[in-house]
Amino acid sequence: MATVTGFNEHFDRHGAWRREMGLRVKVLGDWLKEQDLLDDGADERLHSLGDRLQTDKVMVAFVAEFSRGKSELINAVFFAAYGRRIMPASAGRTTMCPTELGYDAALPPCLRLLPIQTRLEPQALVEWRLVPEQWTRVDLDVDDPDQLAGAMEKVSEVLHVTKDEARALGFWHDDRPEDNPPVDAEGRVEVPRWRHALINMAHPLLKQGLVVLDTPGLNAIGAEPELTVSLIPQAQAVVFVLGADTGVTKSDLAIWREHLAPLESSTATRFVVLNKIDTLWDELSTTAQVQAQVERQRTETAHTLGLPVDQVLALSAQKGLLAKVRGDAALLDDSHLPDFERLLGSQVLGARQTMLTSAIASVVGQLHAQAGRTLGVRRRELAEQLLELKGLRGKNHTVIRQMRLRVEKEKADFDRSAASVLTVRSVHMKVLRDVFKLLGSSSIKRSLSELNSLLREPGLKLGVKKAYASGFESLRDVLLQVQALENDIQTMLTASFRQLNTEHGFSLQATPPPDTRRFLEDLTAVERSHLQYLGVGNMVQLARKEFAEKLLRALVARVRSIFETALGELELWNKSLSSQLDAQLRERRKAFGRRIEAIRRIQDAAGGLDGRIGEIDEMDAHLMEVQGRLEALTRELTADKSPRLESAAQPEAVEA
Structure with a gap:
């Protein structure tokens, strides 16, 4: 069986915290309603907060030129439990179209594919999402790894079209001939068969709100403006994958400068992964020499891209996947995949949790103040009524x-x-x-x-x-x-x-x-x-x-x-x-x-005066108990009970 480490455990803790907070929000709402302290506006705010805790999404976008091992990294981080590759990552079989992996309980497990010909239409991707009949659907059996992997291979399908067709679809540029795909003997050009893919499956992480965006190649990104101006900028984390053996190539630099560098001032956390460090493992070199070469590549890459060195990680996705499948802890450590998973978990989920914690504190603080004011009005009116009734004695x-x-x-x-x-x-x-x-x-x-x-x-x-x-x-x-x-x-x-x-x-x-x-x-x-x-x-x-x-x-x-x-x-x-x-x-x-x-x-009723005064005293005592319960319930929600993602120690390998 595969091992599960790093990001998966971070996300599990994050999901457990969200569920706990969602339950506490519901308990608070039910109690406020029982005490008649929840007006329509407060009820809607609390309901909205509960929905956000339940459905909050975390998008991680993986961006790379072809053959950098991006799909293999996705397999290693998210799908190792299947004991095999799920996303196509072998030579000549790679993701050709932008692919989103997520979970929607209203849909069956399926792969939906939007034909590449829709690029000839003016509608944006967001509009095509509302027309499900235009997508080709393939049902998925999430309990059958072979069927699942076989279905996923459809995202690597291609078509062979004329240059004019490729130009119309955005894959042939007369002004940038160096970026054009090769032409076969018949004068045809290879282009992706699909424009976009949506994968819906009940993977444990996807069910908890993770969305994975797999974006292939400079040509695919450049021809789909919505990716650059909408989808990628909305991701909480962007992982840019390079080859450790090649460093930053010209096309890698083009992707970075054109599509990822502008994210510098956004809320997205950007990581650079130097993949395939196993190609540098050389029996004629010492471990220290190999490590020095890896560190040199990290430093040069960080300088070229204008990033701190700690945002550039070197690893081997292929060895990391193999190690998880075999349960080989030593190889997993050598792959450095857990380092990436921990960094991804602590920085991305830590930032997301901070946002949710702030939202909880804001809503609960407003509800606490409003309920406190209402209880104050009730107690003041009881006090006035008590004085009024006591003045009737002997009258x-x-x-x-x-x-x-x-x-x-x-x-x-x-x-x-x-x-x-x-x-x-x-x-x-x-x-x-x-x-x-x-x-x-x-x-x-x-x-x-x-x-x-x-x-x-x-x-x-x-x-x-x-x-x-x-x-x-x-x-x-x-x-x-x-x-x-x-x-x-x-x-x-x-x-x-x-x-x-x-x-x-x-x-x-x-x-x-x-x-x-x-x-x-x-x-x-x-x-x-x-x-x-x-x-x-x-x-x-x-x-x-x-x-x-x-x-x-x-x-x-x-x-x-x-x-x-x-x-x-x-x-x-x-x-x-x-x-x-x-x-x-x-x-x-x-x-x-x-x-x-x-x-x-x-x-x-004669003698009813003292009885009523006693009732008011009891009502006031009850309101004081309600005030105490309000303090306790809101304190439970606003106390810092979030898991310490940023300081999580390296987890031990766990059987999946």
Whole structure:
């Protein structure tokens, strides 16, 4: 059986932590609901956090030129438990099209393949994902390694087409003949049969949210703009695989400069793997000499790519896979594969866990404060009612009846004044509609109209960078307008809440609106990836109408995703504010009802006064217990219980 080490164990601990936190979030939500402390806005925030903990994805993108051993590295890290290669990695049989491995419980285990001919259509990849009937589907038997590996070989299939067809598909470049594939005796060119592959299988890591993106070769990446400007930049980690025997070749450097160097300021963690160090193992050289040669290659590679040396790892994926399959601990150590797995696990999952921990602390902190305010209002109203009832001791029925009439009048006055809240909400919703309009599709279309017109013009797009700059400036201005309107809403609600707090003893608080800086940063990252893509020899490709159309569609899809995320956060913020107000109005009406009911019972039953005072004391004691339980539940969620991924010791080999 195979051994399981490194990244797999890191991911298992990460998954276990997410499940534990998700369960605690559910326990907190159920308890808050039982105590009537969970309004609609808070419920939605908690539900959203639970979903994020359950479905959070971690994408690791593997990028390399052909024959660098990238697919073998994927086999060694993720599929060694099958005891054989799953992804095609033998000579002449390698991944020819971008391939995503993930898990969707709604789908059966299958391999879906998008024909290469769809490149002739203007639709972006994100649009083709919504048309499943256009994909060729192959069912997978995840319990049969041979069937699984046989099905995966389809991602290495090729077609032989004419030069004109290859040119139309983006695999033949008259301006860069050195990058063109060889021509056979019949004048035909070999191209991938498939444009994109999606693999859905219940692999333990994939089930926990891992997504593996396998991207083959400079030609494949360059011809698919969505990979460069959308998929790869969204990965949490990018692994660039080189050959230890060759170092950084010209085509390797082209991939790095054109597609990976622009990720420097993104959130992605970039690693470089010098694979195939076993080709340097030489019986005529000492171990020290071989190690010195490997270290020299690491240092030179880091210098060439402008990376810290500790981000460049040297290993042998093939020997690492063999060692896992055989259970050979010594060979596994020599392969240095566990070093890569530990680094990948600690840096990538550690950063992801920090983000989730921050999200938990933010949501739970807001819920704790809101529930605490509600409990404070309830206790204050009980204290006031207690003073009111104690003042009735020794009073006759006339005084008690007058008090009941006074409380009923206070309730009627409150109901009338509370109706003024509708006026505030009307103004609030009007401003909010303006915000929603700004974040709509028509706003995106208007901002990118100049770029859209330019990209649709025939010939070279000489002013395209200026059009990009203008379009993104307009998009940023939209987000700044949104931020200004959000601030107007908060200012208005702060004044209204302050008045309601003064008049009725509420504890309303206008929480800050969503910060647009993150979305501005996302826009800047998208702009940077597009401008970098346009500045590296793709201007000739851009002259092709279908290529320009795909680039534009990919851009619009990415911007729409950013705006929709901003809109979703804004809607949640608005719902939270409205629900907070509704909850306190409801609490006050309940309090009036309890006061009137208590006085009625005292009128109807002699001696009922002391009994009611006792009930209030019991209710106050219960609220104190609820407050203590709230503190305990929220403390369990915000305490640092995350596994120490960054300091994990090298795990021992474990039978899979």
